[in-house]
Amino acid sequence: MTTKEKIMDVALHMFSERGYEAVSIRDICGEVGIKESTLYYHFKNKKDILDSLTAKFREHINGLLCDVDEILDEPLTDAEDFIGTKMMDKYMVESYLFEPFCNLMIRLMMIEQFHNEEIRELYEKTMFTDPYEIQMGIFMRLAKLGAFSEEDAKWIVRDYHAYMNMLTYKYLLNGELTEERKQGYMREVHEYMQRVMSRG
Amino acid sequence: MTTKEKIMDVALHMFSERGYEAVSIRDICGEVGIKESTLYYHFKNKKDILDSLTAKFREHINGLLCDVDEILDEPLTDAEDFIGTKMMDKYMVESYLFEPFCNLMIRLMMIEQFHNEEIRELYEKTMFTDPYEIQMGIFMRLAKLGAFSEEDAKWIVRDYHAYMNMLTYKYLLNGELTEERKQGYMREVHEYMQRVMSRG
């Protein structure tokens, strides 16, 4: 890992735990093992570190969105398998909510959304707007398979989306990122999904 | 309004918008129109201001909880009127979420939950644990009136709770506290409630 990468790594860990303002340049440098002026060789600002992190996150997200779009374009198949395995588990959980870098970025955004307009927008997009749109796409597919009417689907998506937010808050917010928590999260998601499918 | 009250008022407005750390003693004093040393006559610390605010909030909340408990002990009556009017509108909305002081305190807690353990607990209690318990009480009453089974009620409460959290986030988080927003919030709550009642 280069010095620059090390700085970003340490900064992300600290920012996501204490918040951007509460972490000083000296905190970061102390942990990395460099002097402050060295940091300023790699980044022009304190804010530049944060910007580099959000830029990296944006790239990661864009990659994920492309993958998801491809999957949603695949021909229709058995409903439950489609939702349960491919979409939620692989992408939403493995590659996003519980993927180490994204996980820390989400925590960071949760904190900084109140202090930083740009981050508020990014958080809104990546945690609300985008997932909602994807979930809408999924449930419309399910409606086409005859699980429920398209009109019902719209309400079901809203309920589902609200419930996922609650779970995300519950499992992501505080505490370490353990395999246990991930399993607990996935179990609750599946449980909810089953209830939805038997409701329509 | 005494100087002490003025300090708390200004501090709450500033804290709830920018966060505790981002507001300096000088910011508060400048707005109130006093010198820093005067503030330290009324409060021993910067943190003492925050503590006084949370103490005041705790008292307010305790009063509300007593009122709600009394209502939940009243004999059963027509379901829809009970829920729609008395409980949600009067207490949850008028005396809590959209009551000026509580509204700012909630915003403050939303921000500070990440920087302050005590506030995290208070936020968890007043926005999740307590409301969930109250909502459970309400839906159990509705179940007794025959709207749905007690087993179904447990799931319905979870869905309802998740949905309310989403609405609260949507309507409380950013922007001013206008009558319009309040009406919008109440409309969505009623809309959801009607859906629930026609679902069981």
Place this chain on the structure above:
DNA sequence: TACTTCCTCTAACAATTGTTAGAGAGGGCT
């Protein structure tokens, strides 16, 4: 009048913050 209590002021304090100028060390190129 003299004394006390309540409240506010002036003026500073030490600590921490983000940031910078400038020097030096090491490696590769001519």
Place this chain on the structure above:
DNA sequence: AGCCCTCTCTAACAATTGTTAGAGGAAGTA
């Protein structure tokens, strides 16, 4: 050898932070 580029260091800077000592004025009481 001499030169340049990349990276790191020492050592400071100005600004802002929370906080305090001590003086002064106004009001009420003796």
